[in-house]
Amino acid sequence: MITIAIVVILLISLYFYGTRNFKYWEVRGIKHDKPIPLFGNNWLGFTFRASMTQVANDLYWKYPNERVVGFFRSSKPELIIRDPEIAKRLLISDFAHFFERGFTPHKSVFEPLMQNLFFAEGDLWKLLRQRMTPAFTSGKLKAMFPLIVERAEKLKSRALAAAAHGKSLDARDLMARYTTDFIGACGFGLDADTLNEEDSPFRQLGIKIFKMQPKEVIKAILKDVFPDLCQNLKIWAHVENDVQELVGQILRKRDYKPSGRGDFIDLMLECKMKGTVVGESIESRKPDGSPETASLEFNDGIIAAQVFVFFAAGFETSSSATSFTLHQLAYHQEVQKKAQEEVDRVLAKHDGKLSYDSVKEMHYLEMVFKEGLRMFPSLGFLLRQCTRPYTFPEFNMTIDESVRVMIPLQSMHNDPKYFPNPEVFRPERFAPEEFDNKNKYVFLPFGIGPRACIGERLGLMQSLAGLAAVLSAFTVEPGPETVRHPIVDPVSSVVQGIKAGLPLMFRPRNKVA
Incomplete structure (x- = not known):
């Protein structure tokens, strides 16, 4: 009883x-x-x-x-x-x-990996943002672009190999490998080689981060239902050691000093060498109403957390957006042809080479990409x-x-009140003369305001370069197993995912000289 x-x-x-x-x-x-x-x-x-x-x-x-x-x-x-x-x-x-x-x-x-710019709160977020903003200036992006071009060439080689065998290729996996390769190079000075190596450790780490096992999912649910009781449960424990080991190897290789590469790890080491980060508090005020002083010590744990989010957010969001855009182009050949004509025209002006300046001139391609982001925003x-x-x-x-x-x-993004006939893939809605200025507060794939995505321009440039590389060499078409309206993965968390990938046929183009 x-x-x-x-x-x-x-x-x-x-x-x-x-x-x-x-x-x-x-x-x-x-x-x-x-x-x-x-x-x-x-x-x-x-x-x-x-x-x-x-x-x-x-x-x-x-x-x-x-x-x-x-x-x-x-x-x-x-x-x-x-x-x-x-x-x-x-x-x-x-x-x-x-x-x-x-x-x-x-x-x-x-938990250690949550002390990053995306998840951090209050003064921790403000001081991290203050220190990390210099990594994403126009000059830094331009300096990174040769790394993007190198990876874009490898992307074409992988697609060409699949095309030679008459096989479809999962656009989601292809673009994830491309972005992972780029992030490995520009972020950490490493050749991840995921576009050539099928079981690259970097690619496996990316999959591990976003394919949470039942154990981690249950932890997340318990933290939601019983937040006080389960506050010490770690959701990212399954990748914590991998990330910390990766960062430790890179830091030791560089003797804990900036290498001169100017990449993300160098920025983190520069932050650490400068000592304590000091700034105005966003959380606390003095009796007179002025902000208190906040400080942050850049240690190896903080560096590991930033590396984690730079890697995870950088490859997953861009690969999701570019692969969905390719999927739409496969079903809208007239749009694809117009984008290819622009890519061909711009590249012809730049000796047939992808560059920072040439991608900046691909205005229609940018409209195509934004329309993909409208229909299926990564976040x-x-x-x-x-x-x-x-x-x-x-x-x-x-x-x-x-x-x-x-x-x-x-x-x-899919409300006809703001975007008429939202189910129609129509890049022209982002033309300067048509895009309603008020809709810039509806179309928010990168957020807006002080907590908008710090890597927006980097994400846009690497995505457009990847799309330009594909469209300059291939025409994408639906394959025998392609689903017209892909099914969203119900286990998706912050970043939306597609069940079973996005298989497409990559047909080599026969350009007329």
Whole structure:
């Protein structure tokens, strides 16, 4: 009897714990679906039947007349923003209330690899951003471009080998290998050689990062449902040793000093040699209202965390975007032909060579790529966390500190209110004379505001170079196993993924001299 009583008490306690915030949106007059105890509105996510992007997309279209929609991730209230004007305000003018991303609920408990620019919060983020911005100037990008060109040539060789055997090639894997090779070279001064070596350690590391095993997925769910109890669980434990070992090898090889290559590792070593990073705090204020002074010691752990995110974010987002764009071009031959004509014309002006300047002239190709990003943004949503009580003037409604807001990019990018006939692949909608200026706050594949992607220009340049390399040498077509509308991987987390890849035929072009 005692055992039964204990079980009943535990179940009742669990119920009240899992429903403790479920009146949050009701008392504020915000429409929302009825949540399930412990799981909130994310049951499909927890059972791996829908990604977070898909869950948010369903709610976006379910409440077409609302500017915001309530949502519960487990028992935690979140707010889905359907109005671009509100999104713009939160990301830019009211950034002081929303400078956190909210992926790390415990500010004092960081697993080592989460101390990076993407996941970091508060002063840690601000000081990292301050130090790392110099790595992404136009001059640095131009200096990196020969490395991009070298990898683009290897990309063509791999595609040519598949074409010679009449086989389809997974565009997702091809572009992931290309971006991984480039990041290995420009980031770490290493020849990853993933385009030639089938089982390259770098490629395997990339797969390992984004193909979380059931053990890691369960940890992530437990951290969501029981954040306080499970705060010390590590989601990235399965790659932590690999990343730290990789960084350690590179640092030892360089004797812990900048090598003169000017790559990402050099930047990190320069930061370490400069000693403590000091700047104005974004979190703390003095009694007179001025910011406190914040500081950060650049140690090997901080360097490893930045290497992790530079590698992971750099290859996964770009390869997702470029491969989806190639998939669309395979089904839109007239668009592909127009892009090829531009690539041929521009390269002819530059002695047939890819270069920083030649890619900058490929305006239609950039429109093609942006249209791919519109239809299937690498990041399906943006997430921000409220840092102090915030009142929405539109509703006279206040949310509390730690409540997260989600901006569903996949939904906004495909809303006919902003992009007529959104299911149609039409790059011309990004022509300067047609792209509505107000839509720049709807089309946000790289985010906007102080926490916009620091590597936006690098990602754009390497993606356009990869596409130009492919289109200059090949015409892509659907293969026998190609699916017209690829299925989104329901286990996708921050970066959207496709189930079973994107197989395409790469037909060598017969150019007329």
